[in-house]
Amino acid sequence: MAMGPLLLVGCGKMGGAMLDGWCARGLAAAGVHVVEPAADPRLAGLADVAVHAAPEALPRDLRPGVVVLAVKPQSMDAVLPLYRRFVAPETVFLSIAAGKTIAYFERGLGPAAIVRSMPNTPASVGQGMTVAVAGARVTAAQRAACDALLAAVGEVAWVDDEALLDAVTAVSGGGPAYVFLLVECLAEAGRAAGLPADLAMRLARVTVAGSGALLAGSGEPAATLRRNVTSPGGTTQEALAVLMADGALQPLMTRAIAAATRRSRELAG
Numbered sequence: 533m534a535m536g537p538l539l540l541v542g543c544g545k546m547g548g549a550m551l552d553g554w555c556a557r558g559l560a561a562a563g564v565h566v567v568e569p570a571a572d573p574r575l576a577g578l579a580d581v582a583v584h585a586a587p588e589a590l591p592r593d594l595r596p597g598v599v600v601l602a603v604k605p606q607s608m609d610a611v612l613p614l615y616r617r618f619v620a621p622e623t624v625f626l627s628i629a630a631g632k633t634i635a636y637f638e639r640g641l642g643p644a645a646i647v648r649s650m651p652n653t654p655a656s657v658g659q660g661m662t663v664a665v666a667g668a669r670v671t672a673a674q675r676a677a678c679d680a681l682l683a684a685v686g687e688v689a690w691v692d693d694e695a696l697l698d699a700v701t702a703v704s705g706g707g708p709a710y711v712f713l714l715v716e717c718l719a720e721a722g723r724a725a726g727l728p729a730d731l732a733m734r735l736a737r738v739t740v741a742g743s744g745a746l747l748a749g750s751g752e753p754a755a756t757l758r759r760n761v762t763s764p765g766g767t768t769q770e771a772l773a774v775l776m777a778d779g780a781l782q783p784l785m786t787r788a789i790a791a792a793t794r795r796s797r798e799l800a801g
Contacts (some may be wrong), residue, residue, distance in 0.1 A: 536622070538681075539590070543568040543575065543614065546628055547602030549656040551581070554609075555685030565590060579624055582751025587614045600678055601627040601637075612640040619644045624674035625733070626681065630701060631799040634694060645669040647678045650700050651685065653708050659735045659748075660686030661707075663700040665693070700801065702792030710788070715740050 538554070540547055543566050554560045554580060564581045571641065575583045584590055584796055603611050608629055615625075624645040627637060637646045654660045662682045666675050675690075682688045693699070715736045722732030745756060750772035763767045775781045 537594060538564045539594070539596040539599045539615075539618065540564060540566045540568075541587075541599065541601050541611065542603035543572060544602065544604075545599070545656060545688070547686055548574060549660075549716055550600065550602065550681065551578075552627075553655075553658060554681065557684045559680060559684055564597070565594060568791060590602055594618075597679065598674075599623060599625045600681065601625060601629060605629045605631050608636075609640075612637070614651065621645070621669075624670055624678060626678045628662075630705060631796060633800055643669065645671070645674055647675065648694065648697065649678070649682060650697050650702050650705050651682065655685035658685055661689075661704045662686060663689045663691060663704065665691050665697060666751070697733070698793045698796035699789070701796040702789045703778075704740070706792050710785075711740060711744075741779060 538560065540551060543551060547566075547568075551564065551566065554564065560578075560580045565579060566575060566583045567585075567587050568575065568583060569585050570626055575581065579654075594620055599615060601608070601611075619625075619641050624647060625641065626647045626649060628649050628651050629648060630700060632648070634646045634648050637648070644667075647664055648667070649662050651660050651662040651666035655662070664678065664686070666678075670678075677687055679690070691700075694767060715733075715739065718740070719729070719733040719736035722735060723729045723777075726736070747757060750757060750758075758772075762772060
C-alpha cells in the first residue's frame with residue numbers, strides 16, 4: 533500500500549518492535565527515516581532505513597506519509613514541537629504514547645491528522661494487541677495506512693470513543709503484567725505445595741505460555757477451554773471452587789482494572 537516515506541520518532545522497545553514488523557512484512561519498502569539519538573546496533577545495515585541522531589538531520593525535503601511518535605510520554609512535551617514542520621494534509625501522526633490524547637497532540641502540532649493508539653508489549657514478539665482511535669482530520673486512506681503499520685506487530689481494533697482507551701490501557705496495556713504476576717503466584721503456590729522452586733517456576737511459565745497458545749489457536753471461548761480441563765469432582769474443580777468463590781478472582785480483577793482505568797484518566801487529564 534502506497535503511503536509515502538515513514539518517519540519513526542524513537543526506536544526503543546516498542547518503536548523497535550514496530551520497525552522489525554514493518555521490515556518483515558515489506559512495509560518499509562517506501563523507505564523509513566528513524567530519529568533515535570541512542571546508538572543501536574540493530575539499526576545498522578537495515579535496508580530502506582535511514583537513521584538520524586536528531587530531527588535536524590532529516591532531509592529538508594522529506595514529506596512523510598506517516599510520522600510515528602514512539603517516544604516516552606514524559607518526553608513528548610520536548611519532542612513534539614520539533615516535528616511541527618511535517619504537519620500537512622497528506623501526513624498522519626500515529627502516536628503510541630500512553631495517556632497522550634488527540635487534543636494534546638492538536639495543541640502541540642496544530643491542525644494535524646492524529647491517530648492515537650495503545651499497543652502492548654507482546655508486540656515485541658509479533659503478538660501485540662493495539663486499539664486505536666482516529667482524530668477528525670484523519671482520512672480513510674490514512675486510517676488504513678496506520679492499521680497496516682500497527683497490524684505488523686499483532687492484532688488491531690478501532691474505537692470511535694477516545695475515552696475507551698483508558699479501559700484499554702487497563703486491560704491490554706497492563707494485561708501482560710497481570711499475566712506475569714499470575715506466573716509468579718502460580719510458581720510460589722507450587723513451591724508452597726512442596727515443589728522445588730526452579731521446577732515450580734518452570735511449570736508455571738510453560739503452562740501459562742502453552743495455555744495462551746492454545747487459546748490463540750482455538751476458536752473456542754475461554755470458558756469452554758476452562759471447562760474442558762475441569763473434570764467433575766477432580767482436582768481442577770477443587771481449585772476453581774476457591775478461585776471462583778464470591779470475593780475471589782473476578783471481583784479482585786474488576787477492582788484492579790477499575791483502579792488502572794481511573795489512574796489512566798488522571799494521567800490524561
